[in-house]
Amino acid sequence: MSHAQNIGAASIVRDGSHEADAKSPLVRKLENLVRLSREDRAALDQLSAGARLIEPHTDLMRVGERPADAVVVLDGFACRYKHRVTGERQILALLLPGDVCDVDAPHLGRMDHAVGTLSACLVARISRDALAAIVARHPTVARALRLAKLAEEATAREWLINLGARSATERMAHLFCELLTRLEAVGLARENGCKLPITQLDLADTLGLSSVHVNRTLQELRRKGLIELRGRSLKLRDLPDVRALAEFNPPYLRPAH
Amino acid sequence: MSHAQNIGAASIVRDGSHEADAKSPLVRKLENLVRLSREDRAALDQLSAGARLIEPHTDLMRVGERPADAVVVLDGFACRYKHRVTGERQILALLLPGDVCDVDAPHLGRMDHAVGTLSACLVARISRDALAAIVARHPTVARALRLAKLAEEATAREWLINLGARSATERMAHLFCELLTRLEAVGLARENGCKLPITQLDLADTLGLSSVHVNRTLQELRRKGLIELRGRSLKLRDLPDVRALAEFNPPYLRPAH
């Protein structure tokens, strides 16, 4: 049910020096929310410098810890999660490429939940000072981060509806719609398909279902011709129908209107 | 299942002139998070001026609306909620006396959910300008509002765990612990008891259960001697046991540590 989470096994992978690369997911994400200047983008790319490759199932922040710095995911899937004393794990949010975790770390006391990778991830840590500096010097970036946070809150509300009011199939359909939309926003989806580098057990702990039922629900969605999921890649074969089933309404992910 | 929500039927009840009153729940709540000066308190009491009494089941903000101002609940229970197209309602958060709703209204586009009263409520609206002014002139209040927001987010995470991972009894026990703790913080609880001015149907839509099952779960908690609930008042007869059952850990409501 739960994995022992280990810290470590990281190696420096990206030092911000290959500016010739495609845009970073962080820049892409924020550009959906505001118009960034060249300087804004450069500053953001600075933040992504020194990213490290982290093993799957590794904690980035532990319960009870005082978060010293924020974290950006540049590749892979991570999550916020919490274990019950009985052992069950509930995943509280998925962190995808471009997501920044705990911008308001400075105000925070102790973590009431953990943050960890699901797949292997490329992750950059942002010190409190670096964050304060960029927010002070780049008001547009500051605004984008605020908006991103609002989107995160709206997403949490959708998850509450998912867990409180939707059936297994609807939940799963909704999650897939959300993931596709969020990954599209950072250029990591094409033709209604994207990577889904997590196990059915992770999915189960996200959706509040048993892994057995996740398996059966996936089969049902496949049987209906709604999705395709082989290996670690997901495709929504009939986006309109999946959205209808899920009552998925994308605008909540763009809070600024 | 759902109620037609009406707007209106309000009358002015409090104009901020009876300073001799007990502390307002807003001041009480924020004083749990920071140390307020006399001026801070006076400014907050200004905000509560012009509060109005609102009928039960009345919308304060509608889906799709652009929120012009924030809202403070001074008495009664309100909530954030959303309806599915199938009609089910999911309550996303309970707003208790002292709670401020949508401090960041200015950044917001359109509401993705509604806000409405459950019981009759005493509610003050805070204009965008008034809010900006107080935040600018009273940094301590600004900090308190940020911390209150963090507590709200932590609460949302607990609700996710509730809906995703806890049984009906555990969920209900957890909700009651949360309510008691929050109401204690604003001086509206005594001897492990408090008002609970909402119906079993409201409770059902909060907990993601049917109203029939809420009824049976309440009976179970009563039978075990854990709670007492008559009329609209709730008492936790065995707080340690209720907390244990719910795995309730209060500190998440005090984010600053």
Place this chain on the structure above:
DNA sequence: CGAAAAGTTGAACTGAATCAATGCCGGTGG
């Protein structure tokens, strides 16, 4: 190639939903 992790399947079980009827209580009007 072999072991461990992930996915799949079936059968039995159960927590919670649903359906439907009944009781209760507070307010309203005759």
Place this chain on the structure above:
DNA sequence: CCACCGGCATTGATTCAGTTCAACTTTTCG
């Protein structure tokens, strides 16, 4: 003051979505 009405609470019977347990297969990866 009582009769009636509507919303809320309660109860029983039945059904069902999702869980649990356990075995088995497939994939992944060292």
